[in-house]
Amino acid sequence: MGRAQAAMARFAARQGAIGFRRQSTARELPLLPYPQLCYDMDAFARRLGDVCRVGDGGAGCFMITELPKNLCQLHEELLQGSRQFFALPLAEKEKVDYHQSREFRGYMRQGTENTAGQVDWREQVEFGREEPRRQASDHLYSRLRGPNQWPSQPSSLRPLVLSWLEEMEELSRKLTRALSVSLGLSETSLDGYFQQPHVQAKIVHYPPSNGGGLGVGAHADSGFLTLLWQDEAGGLEFLDAQGCWIPALPIPASMVCNLGEVVQLLTGGVYPATVHRVLRPGAAGRVSLPYFWNPSLDVEVRPLELGALPAQLLGRPKESENKMLPSYGMNAFKSLARSHPEVFARHHPDLACLPDGEVVYKSSL
């Protein structure tokens, strides 16, 4: 039994009845301790580099373990608040329906979101940085900046989400510095990408099912890093360089971290965006809290000269199906327009989404 499985078995034994739907013989995710990130950045960065170089034995994703108590507590309270929200009647949840939001924020009921052309088995609320709405004359991607829709029940949700956004920003800035060091750059080399980070954060509920099928289909995230706290249900899996799915088994005081398309572009594919998917949960359902750490919308990603060979990757869409755009803002718009075609059509009728995902003015076609 590997470390992750052993930790999970201990956790399950402590919790009583929690069992695993599927025992997997696949590899486990690498474990990187948070205290090392704080107190020995160089050692953490060396390990991070090994983990991110997919194809050289790296998985492109990892668990940050031994997180501080206050952060674990905050996440557990947020899981609890999220469960309370998702248990409300649909009409209550739809008071913050995302169809009302030009910025693609708010509650998305089950059946409204697509990944790789398939409808996802989940409901969620999407949040971002709280900002005033921008003038129409600003750059196209500025349309993604604006206010959140805050659920009024439970009343704890708003302050919890705001604290979560703050804590995750601090952790993400530390991880960005470690990633920079792991690439042979100075610690602060990438700080300039994150002057006004375009964060996206979601509370997600995968309703109970009788198993089989996907909760969310295989995809890579469009941003820089994703940090995810999950409950005990499991089901999140990552694709390794051999085309095998590695389960991200839940481990106490730990969160999952994976790289997005911005890092892939920046490193010329040496650190690829990690493809992942979620299996439908069993009878207990699943709640997860993904936090997407993304650059400022106006960042143009300039690939670094690393002199290393990119990994040979399986299971990725062709460039003609998913163009990676150097403008982070346009890459973010691509991803939202594809996942939420109804909001795109309703609030952005002057725009079109091309087959490779690029968003353009209809008048330019």
Ligand SMILES: O=C(O)CCC(=O)C(=O)O
């Ligand atoms: O809920 C999860 O475990 C994964 C969610 C995810 O991959 C996403 O929303 O991009």
Ligand SMILES: [Fe+2]
């Ligand atoms: Fe994802």
